[in-house]
Every structure is written in C-alpha cells, then in structure tokens.
Amino acid sequence: MRNKGKATSFDIAHRAGVSQSTVSRALRGSPLVNKETRDRIQAIARELNYKVDKNASNLRSQHSGTLALLLFEDPTPDDSLINPFFLSMLGSITRACAQAGYDLLVSFQQLSDDWHADYEDSNKADGIILLGYGDYVAYQSKLEQLVAQGTHFVRWGAVLPEQPGLSIGCDNFQGGRDLVEHLLALSRRRVAFLGHASNHYPEFFERYQGYCAALAAAGLKVDPALQLDAITTEQAGYEAVCALLDAGQSFDAVFSASDLIALGAMRALTDRGFKVPEQVAVVGFDDIHMAAFATPPLTTVRQNTKRAGELLVQSLLRTLHNLPVQSAKIPAELVIRRSCGQAVP
Amino acid sequence: MRNKGKATSFDIAHRAGVSQSTVSRALRGSPLVNKETRDRIQAIARELNYKVDKNASNLRSQHSGTLALLLFEDPTPDDSLINPFFLSMLGSITRACAQAGYDLLVSFQQLSDDWHADYEDSNKADGIILLGYGDYVAYQSKLEQLVAQGTHFVRWGAVLPEQPGLSIGCDNFQGGRDLVEHLLALSRRRVAFLGHASNHYPEFFERYQGYCAALAAAGLKVDPALQLDAITTEQAGYEAVCALLDAGQSFDAVFSASDLIALGAMRALTDRGFKVPEQVAVVGFDDIHMAAFATPPLTTVRQNTKRAGELLVQSLLRTLHNLPVQSAKIPAELVIRRSCGQAVP
DNA sequence: CTGAAAGCGCTTACAG
DNA sequence: CTGAAAGCGCTTACAG
Numbered sequence: 001m002r003n004k005g006k007a008t009s010f011d012i013a014h015r016a017g018v019s020q021s022t023v024s025r026a027l028r029g030s031p032l033v034n035k036e037t038r039d040r041i042q043a044i045a046r047e048l049n050y051k052v053d054k055n056a057s058n059l060r061s062q063h064s065g066t067l068a069l070l071l072f073e074d075p076t077p078d079d080s081l082i083n084p085f086f087l088s089m090l091g092s093i094t095r096a097c098a099q100a101g102y103d104l105l106v107s108f109q110q111l112s113d114d115w116h117a118d119y120e121d122s123n124k125a126d127g128i129i130l131l132g133y134g135d136y137v138a139y140q141s142k143l144e145q146l147v148a149q150g151t152h153f154v155r156w157g158a159v160l161p162e163q164p165g166l167s168i169g170c171d172n173f174q175g176g177r178d179l180v181e182h183l184l185a186l187s188r189r190r191v192a193f194l195g196h197a198s199n200h201y202p203e204f205f206e207r208y209q210g211y212c213a214a215l216a217a218a219g220l221k222v223d224p225a226l227q228l229d230a231i232t233t234e235q236a237g238y239e240a241v242c243a244l245l246d247a248g249q250s251f252d253a254v255f256s257a258s259d260l261i262a263l264g265a266m267r268a269l270t271d272r273g274f275k276v277p278e279q280v281a282v283v284g285f286d287d288i289h290m291a292a293f294a295t296p297p298l299t300t301v302r303q304n305t306k307r308a309g310e311l312l313v314q315s316l317l318r319t320l321h322n323l324p325v326q327s328a329k330i331p332a333e334l335v336i337r338r339s340c341g342q343a344v345p
Numbered sequence: 346m347r348n349k350g351k352a353t354s355f356d357i358a359h360r361a362g363v364s365q366s367t368v369s370r371a372l373r374g375s376p377l378v379n380k381e382t383r384d385r386i387q388a389i390a391r392e393l394n395y396k397v398d399k400n401a402s403n404l405r406s407q408h409s410g411t412l413a414l415l416l417f418e419d420p421t422p423d424d425s426l427i428n429p430f431f432l433s434m435l436g437s438i439t440r441a442c443a444q445a446g447y448d449l450l451v452s453f454q455q456l457s458d459d460w461h462a463d464y465e466d467s468n469k470a471d472g473i474i475l476l477g478y479g480d481y482v483a484y485q486s487k488l489e490q491l492v493a494q495g496t497h498f499v500r501w502g503a504v505l506p507e508q509p510g511l512s513i514g515c516d517n518f519q520g521g522r523d524l525v526e527h528l529l530a531l532s533r534r535r536v537a538f539l540g541h542a543s544n545h546y547p548e549f550f551e552r553y554q555g556y557c558a559a560l561a562a563a564g565l566k567v568d569p570a571l572q573l574d575a576i577t578t579e580q581a582g583y584e585a586v587c588a589l590l591d592a593g594q595s596f597d598a599v600f601s602a603s604d605l606i607a608l609g610a611m612r613a614l615t616d617r618g619f620k621v622p623e624q625v626a627v628v629g630f631d632d633i634h635m636a637a638f639a640t641p642p643l644t645t646v647r648q649n650t651k652r653a654g655e656l657l658v659q660s661l662l663r664t665l666h667n668l669p670v671q672s673a674k675i676p677a678e679l680v681i682r683r684s685c686g687q688a689v690p
Numbered sequence: 691c692t693g694a695a696a697g698c699g700c701t702t703a704c705a706g
Numbered sequence: 707c708t709g710a711a712a713g714c715g716c717t718t719a720c721a722g
Contacts (some may be wrong), residue, residue, distance in 0.1 A: 054400075054700095056700035061702085107433070293612070367691090
C-alpha cells in the first residue's frame with residue numbers, strides 16, 4: 001500500500017532488466033517491443049500499481065488527452081436551474097469521452113473569457129465542447145475568434161449554413177413542424193408560439209420556422225400576436241402565457257420552444273382556470289425527464305442525447321486528428337403524451 | 346492570432362530582458378520580484394496571450410491543480426435518468442472549484458476500478474470527490490482501501506460515526522423527522538415509508554430512523570408492513586405503491602426516501618384512483634427541480650446544494666493541505682407544498 | 691531582488 | 707527489437 005515515492009518507469013525498467021525507453025514503449029503497447037518483454041513489463045507495472053504520470057507524458061507528447069466541456073449557464077445564480085436537458089448531455093458526453101480514452105474537464109463558459117488561451121494554450125485540453133443556449137448574435141464573434149485562433153472546438157446548437165466552426169444540433173425545424181402538424185391534426189387552429197423567434201436564438205428560431213411551415217401547409221396564417229419571446233425557464237413560460245391572456249388573445253394550443261417553458265405555460269393556464277388539454281393543448285421541446293411527470297404529461301420532441309454526445313465527441317476528435325468533419329443534425333423525435341389531448345397508445 | 350509555436354516563459358524573459366526564473370516568479374505574483382519588473386512581465390505575458398503550460402508546471406511542482414468528481418451512476422444505461430439532484434451538486438461543485446482555482450475532471454465511478462491509481466498516481470487529480478447513492482456495504486471496503494492508500498478524497502453521503510474517510514452529508518435524520526412530524530400535525534396516522542431501511546443505504550436508513558423517531562414521539566407504532574425497499578427512481582416508487590396496494594395495506598400518507606420515488610408514488614396513487622393529498626399525502630426528499638412542478642407540488646426537504654458543494658470542495662482542499670478537517674452535516678430544510686394537504690402560505 | 695542550473699517523468703528521434 | 711540521450715516547459719533550491 002505504498003502511497004508516496006510513487007514508482008516511475010525507471011523502477012519498472014530496473015526490475016525488468018530493460019531500459020526505461022523500452023518500458024515506455026511496452027506500456028503503450030508498441031509492437032516494436034518483443035511480445036514476451038512487453039508482457040513481462042506490463043505484469044510488473046500492474047504489480048507495482050504503476051500509472052504513467054499524465055503530466056510528464058502530456059508535456060513530452062504535447063497533447064493532454066483531455067477535452068473541456070464548457071457549459072453556458074442560464075443567467076441565474078441558482079445551480080438547480082441549470083437546464084436539465086444538459087444533464088443528460090453531460091452524461092452522454094462523459095461516457096463518450098471515457099470510451100475514447102479522453103478525460104473530461106467541466107466548467108462554465110463565463111468563468112473564462114479566452115477559451116483558447118485558458119484551455120489550449122495552457123495545454124489543459126486538446127479541444128473544447130460548447131454547450132448551452134445563449135444569445136447567438138453575441139456568441140458568433142466568439143466563435144469566429146475561436147476559428148481564427150485555430151481552436152479545436154465543437155458546439156451544440158443550431159446548424160446554420162454560414163457558421164463559424166463545427167456545430168452539432170437537432171433538426172429543430174423538423175421537430176417544430178412535426179409538433180405543429182400533430183396539433184393541427186387534433187384540430188387546433190390558434191397555436192401560440194412561446195420563445196424567441198429571431199437570429200439571436202437560432203434554435204428557437206428554427207423551431208418557429210417549422211411552426212410557420214406547418215401552419216402554411218395547412219393554409220393557416222401566422223399571427224404575430226401569438227408569438228412571444230421567452231427564454232428557457234419555467235418562469236418565462238408562466239409569464240408569457242399571462243401576457244397572452246392579459247392581452248386578450250385567444251388560442252387553443254401553445255407550442256413552447258422548450259419543455260421548461262411548457263411547464264410554466266401549463267402552470268399559468270391552470271392558475272388562470274384553463275383546462276389542459278381540453279381548452280388549450282401544450283407541447284414542449286427537449287423531452288427533459290420531468291416532461292413525463294407533468295400534469296398532464298407533456299407532448300414534446302426528444303433530442304437523442306446519447307447520439308448527440310457521441311457525435312460531439314467523435315467530431316471533436318476528428319478535428320484533433322485533422323480528419324474531415326462537418327456539422328450535422330440529428331433527427332428530432334416526436335413524443336406524444338397527453339398534453340394535447342390525444343390518448344396515449 | 347498565433348496558434349502554433351506558442352510563447353514560452355523564455356520568450357517572455359527575452360522580451361523583458363530578465364531571466365526565465367524571474368518570469369516564472371513574476372507570473373505567479375511572487376513578492377520576491379521587484380514590483381515594476383513584475384508588472385512589466387505580466388503586461389508582456391498578457392500581450393503575448395501567454396499561458397503557463399499546465400503540464401510543465403504540474404510536472405515540476407508535483408500537483409495537478411485539479412479535482413476529480415466521480416459520479417455514481419444509477420444502474421441504468423440511460424443518461425437521462427441520472428438523479429437530477431446531482432446536477433445541482435455538479436453545478437455548485439464546478440463553481441466552488443473554479444473559485445478555488447482548481448479544475449474539475451468529471452467521470453463515472455464505474456469507469457475505473459482503482460481511483461487512487463487512476464487519478465492520484467497518474468497525477469491527473471490531487472483529490473477526489475465521490476458523489477452518488479450506491480450500496481454502502483459494498484462501498485465501504487472501497488473507502489477503506491482509499492484511506493489505506495492515503496488517497497485524498499471526500500464523499501457526499503451519510504455521515505456515520507465509525508466511517509472511513511471524510512464525508513459531507515445532509516442531516517437525514519432531522520429531515521425525516523421534520524417531514525413526518527409535519528404529516529402527523531396534519532393528522533395523518535398511517536405513514537408508509539418507501540426506500541431501503543438498512544445499512545446498505547445509510548442515507549435512506551437515517552431518513553427512516555427520523556421517521557421512526559417522529560412516530561414514536563407521537564406514541565405511534567412503526568408498522569413494518571408499511572416499509573418497502575425502493576431505489577431512487579420514479580419507477581421504483583411506482584412499483585412500491587402498487588405493491589403496498591396489492592398487499593391490501595391501508596395508509597393515509599407516503600414518505601418517499603427521495604423525490605424521484607415520490608413522483609412515482611404519486612403517479613401510482615393517481616393511476617389507482619386515489620386522490621393526493623385528500624386520501625393520501627405524499628412527501629419526498631431532495632427538492633429536485635421538478636418537485637415544484639409535480640401535481641400536486643411536492644412537499645419535501647431541501648438539501649442546500651450550494652453549501653454542500655462548497656463544503657465538499659473546501660474540505661477536500663483542506664485535506665490536500667494537511668489542515669484539520671472533519672465530516673459534517675448540513676441542515677435539512679422542510680419545504681412545504683401541496684402534496685400533503687396543507688395550504689401553501 | 692535576480693540568475694544559472696537542476697530536474698520533474700515521461701516520449702521520441704537516433705543509432706545500432 | 708533495444709538503449710542512450712535529448713528535451714517537453716516549467717518550478718525551485720542554491721548562490722549571489
């Protein structure tokens with residue numbers, strides 16, 4: 001149970017009667033080393049509970065074997081309000097990293113203002129994964145700067161045509177259209193949209209465009225009075241519905257740009273005496289865990305976080321190895337529950 | 346916009362007309378260096394966008410400036426089922442680390458079977474934070490091994506008298522007692538307990554003991570038929586209530602050892618035609634985000650995750666610096682909502 | 691207050 | 707297939 005004077009590759013070399021270089025090679029499974037020698041060295045290493053010193057090996061080989069995950073925190077000091085959708089992403093990214101033999105450093109984006117310097121120049125990480133919903137217009141110049149600096153990064157978010165860097169995202173347009181087609185099929189005609197509909201929030205904007213497309217296909221007009229800005233919080237959803245009601249708008253369905261917004265919307269409707277889904281149907285987006293536990297359970301669109309995490313990590317690793325990569329969308333998957341009145345199978 | 350041939354401390358030394366050692370000192374704010382020289386060096390470093398190479402400095406100084414957070418994953422392959430309580434903890438731990446100038450490595454416990462070797466011996470992290478609910482009996486020998494190896498670690502969980510290593514946890518006993526006293530004050534008399542009540546799950550066990558204490562103080566007997574094992578999932582809560590009902594037990598309240606269990610319990614009760622809280626009151630534990638959005642909103646006990654995260658990080662840092670530390674409990678805070686029938690203020 | 695030098699523990703040309 | 711040597715970029719005694 002040694003706990004200090006950790007074994008080094010020289011100790012192993014000594015015991016194995018070989019040079020330290022051979023130990024180094026053997027431990028990384030180099031085919032240059034004679035198989036028997038290699039096995040012997042590995043056995044000794046295991047016996048001594050030896051682990052390669054990460055700092056030494058990183059320093060010498062000039063890469064860290066580490067990826068940084070930078071979370072964009074919603075503008076709230078309360079940790080419990082971190083969008084639960086990202087927990088799921090975090091889980092799958094963690095797993096995908098481990099599988100690729102990389103370590104994962106986690107931090108909040110706002111804790112640093114020069115990601116390139118703080119992660120790549122310091123050799124803390126070989127590349128960066130950016131996660132979170134923020135104002136994209138402000139964000140874009142940061143992305144451009146990263147590209148200009150040659151930073152290795154990948155971002156979760158809307159996949160747009162002329163975008164700096166690599167993005168992986170959900171097919172928000174398709175998800176939005178599927179959701180609204182579902183509402184229309186259930187004979188809803190006045191569908192409100194709760195969420196930003198501008199290039200500041202391209203993910204929401206794409207969902208909004210899917211909403212518009214579905215309405216247009218059904219020969220319905222988009223009523224601008226039924227669209228209200230809302231950030232991704234339950235509170236924002238609550239307030240948006242109240243504002244709609246206070247403005248005297250009538251509607252029979254609410255498409256919330258995220259599940260958190262939808263949860264708030266349902267609470268506001270209930271508080272104001274409306275029945276969901278009888279009078280107003282509600283749908284969300286993300287399929288966060290609590291969507292299934294809402295009353296009524298929320299119809300929404302699932303983003304496959306497992307696939308997303310894997311794709312983010314794989315894409316980033318490809319850029320690290322200078323392999324061709326491109327931005328990609330994963331499909332959005334309609335999850336029908338009871339919040340829009342259709343019986344669950 | 347240099348992106349290769351990164352500046353080193355020698356480049357800075359050259360520009361500043363001093364030795365590299367002086368640069369190293371100045372950059373770490375050493376008072377040994379003349380203030381003017383120091384300022385000049387720091388200005389040059391900023392201008393060159395220079396960052397100390399973390400691997401080099403770690404290798405030389407033999408510490409990593411990094412903490413590892415090891416999450417115990419619920420026995421499920423689905424990332425979305427990670428207990429949301431831990432998301433909140435993750436957030437506060439991330440913040441506390443950043444504030445202390447440490448980086449945070451995140452992984453799942455089961456991805457390694459020798460934490461000491463994989464994190465400390467490899468110099469990936471100076472210490473380890475263990476987070477998650479697992480079978481404590483199996484766990485204990487791992488903790489003992491860590492202690493024997495001199496691993497620097499702190500664990501979130503039950504704080505027990507003769508426990509290996511350092512633990513930070515909630516006052517589960519008090520939380521459980523408060524919850525049950527609240528139920529009793531509302532005239533509930535047959536309170537079921539959903540959760541393990543054995544030393545395999547000491548956090549649940551302590552909550553159970555709080556439950557027993559409250560009943561005893563009210564002169565009520567503990568009915569073993571009303572206690573059912575359940576792990577921390579919605580599914581487990583659902584099944585436990587069904588089992589209770591199928592066994593023909595009657596009860597007017599359910600104390601669920603976690604909010605996830607409580608959500609499942611409420612769903613089962615509703616499905617079986619019981620009204621919550623009119624016929625059966627339900628309380629949980631954790632105050633996860635969705636507890637407030639349940640129908641009815643769930644009465645529970647909040648564990649202050651911000652405080653918990655800070656305490657975990659601070660305690661671990663103290664062990665790293667060989668300062669005296671001890672296990673500690675943070676208070677549990679009763680959060681009254683509507684699931685047990687009392688009007689919310 | 692400053693500098694020259696050693697050395698942290700590896701990986702990787704280079705030579706054989 | 708193996709070894710001797712250089713060197714990754716710092717920090718830190720040591721000497722002045």
